[in-house]
Amino acid sequence: MWTYKEEENFIKTTDAIIYTIISCEKCNYRYRALFRKSRPTRCPRCNGSLRSNTPQNRNAPVANYTEKFVLKLINKALDILDEYKNFEAKREVVCNELDLTSGSAADIAIVEKGNNDRIYKPNQIKLIFEVKMSLVWNWEPDKNGKPKIESDYDRHRGRGSIYRTDSILKAIGKGAILRSHFEANKIPYVVIGNCPPPPNYISKIDGSVRAGIVQKFISVNPNPLQVDKSNSKERNPKKSKGGGFLRIDTQNELSLFIKSFLEKEQVFIGSMLEKEKLGEIIKSLDLTKDLAEIGEDFFKKIYEA
Numbered sequence: 001m002w003t004y005k006e007e008e009n010f011i012k013t014t015d016a017i018i019y020t021i022i023s024c025e026k027c028n029y030r031y032r033a034l035f036r037k038s039r040p041t042r043c044p045r046c047n048g049s050l051r052s053n054t055p056q057n058r059n060a061p062v063a064n065y066t067e068k069f070v071l072k073l074i075n076k077a078l079d080i081l082d083e084y085k086n087f088e089a090k091r092e093v094v095c096n097e098l099d100l101t102s103g104s105a106a107d108i109a110i111v112e113k114g115n116n117d118r119i120y121k122p123n124q125i126k127l128i129f130e131v132k133m134s135l136v137w138n139w140e141p142d143k144n145g146k147p148k149i150e151s152d153y154d155r156h157r158g159r160g161s162i163y164r165t166d167s168i169l170k171a172i173g174k175g176a177i178l179r180s181h182f183e184a185n186k187i188p189y190v191v192i193g194n195c196p197p198p199p200n201y202i203s204k205i206d207g208s209v210r211a212g213i214v215q216k217f218i219s220v221n222p223n224p225l226q227v228d229k230s231n232s233k234e235r236n237p238k239k240s241k242g243g244g245f246l247r248i249d250t251q252n253e254l255s256l257f258i259k260s261f262l263e264k265e266q267v268f269i270g271s272m273l274e275k276e277k278l279g280e281i282i283k284s285l286d287l288t289k290d291l292a293e294i295g296e297d298f299f300k301k302i303y304e305a
Contacts (some may be wrong), residue, residue, distance in 0.1 A: 001249065002069070002194040002221040004149060007135055010065050011147045024048045033150060035138045035158030045165045067107055070192060071095070073220065074108060074129065077255040084262055086113050087126060094119045098181050102155035107131040122183035127261050129192050130174055132167045134160035136195045136224060138155070152227050154235060155194040162193035162217060168201055175213040182303060185268045189214055194221040196237055197245055206242025212268045215261070221232055222249040267299050 011034075023030045026048025042078050043050055074089040093100065093109035096119075100106050110127040111120055139147040139155040150156075153163055162168055171191040178184045191214055197205055208214045239246045248254050273281075281301045285294055 001073075001251070002136075003223070004137060004226050006069065007137060007181050008061075008147055011135075011139060013276065014061055014065070015193055022050055023048055031140070033138055033140045033156075034135060035156035037152075041051075061129070062134055066194070067131050067177050070129065070220075073251070073254065074110065074258070076251060077258050078110070080252065080255040081259055081262075084259070087111065087262070088113050090130075091116065092118055093125065093128075094123055094158075095125060095158050097122050097183050098125075098187075099177055110262070122181075122187065125187050127258065128178070128187055128189045129194055130171050132162050132164075132171055133192065133194045134164075136160045136163070136221065137226065149226050152235075154198075155228060159198075161195045162191065162219070163195050165198060165201055166199060167193075168204065171217075172204070172208045172213060175208065177282070179213055179268055179270060185299070185303075186265060188266065190261075191217045193217065193219050195219055195224045196235070196247065197240075199234070202240045202242070202245065206240055206244035209244035211241065215266075216257075217245045218257070219245070219247045220254065222247065265294070266300045269299055269302050271302050273302070283301065 016230065017060075020059055021030055021032055024043035024046060027043060027046040029043050029045045029048075042048065069093075071089055078084055078087055078089065087110050089108055089110050091103075091108055092105040093111060094105050105118070106125075106128045108129040108131060109120070109125050112124050112126070115124065121129070136153040137149045138151040138158070140150045142148045154158060159165075162171075165305055168191075175189050175191075178187070178189055196219055197217065205217050209216060222305075223236075225232055237245070246257070248257060281298065284301065285297055287294065
């Protein structure tokens with residue numbers, strides 16, 4: 001799972017992270033941090049205004065590192081599941097039928113083994129992950145130049161992962177595009193982050209999951225509160241009230257989560273129909289068939305309508 005040690009290791013081993021210089025316009029007091037703290041907004045020496053530029057915390061090196069991390073995590077989860085040894089997770093999966101092109105590929109997808117290429121047909125893709133992970137803590141260099149955590153994911157101005165509202169909206173938008181294709185009707189779509197979402201966006205997350213656009217928003221960071229553990233239940237929830245968000249704490253829990261999608265075939269049926277047309281479809285069904293066949297017929301007729 002994602003931990004502060006994982007994030008610290010990335011900061012230590014990359015040249016892509018540059019600490020922002022935060023300075024006072026009046027007395028030129030300066031310090032360095034990855035994100036500007038929410039407080040103080042005034043200089044601790046002279047009470048002058050502080051200025052800074054928050055660096056982009058979802059840049060290409062961060063995206064590359066976190067996607068590789070998730071890839072290993074998911075493949076390890078699949079290894080635990082003996083009955084799914086014929087599946088594997090891959091990065092940047094392309095499926096032209098689903099508008100998953102080389103310029104907008106699936107971040108990570110669980111696919112059938114045996115294809116050495118990145119290009120797949122819809123029926124070969126079993127689960128799609130949209131990765132919205134980033135740096136989530138506020139880091140400052142200590143006196144020896146080593147990074148140390150200064151504040152938690154919600155205690156600084158730089159928003160990371162699914163705590164960024166635009167990341168949530170982009171993930172929902174990508175899900176909507178995926179759901180617009182008939183061939184994607186049986187492919188679950190999961191957004192994976194490394195911190196909880198903002199409280200004022202929980203309803204949007206729950207709503208998008210209830211509508212079937214996204215199957216779940218998850219965080220694989222069990223302990224995002226390293227500095228201030230106050231209000232821990234509110235700031236680090238296990239799940240949202242409506243069930244759209246879930247925090248996954250262990251590798252075994254992730255395996256069971258993935259298994260829940262692989263062992264059951266679900267179908268997306270989002271549509272708007274007149275009640276009379278819906279009644280007509282229901283009335284036309286052959287109820288002597290088995291339940292799976294009835295469901296399949298209903299879905300096909302909904303789509304045709």
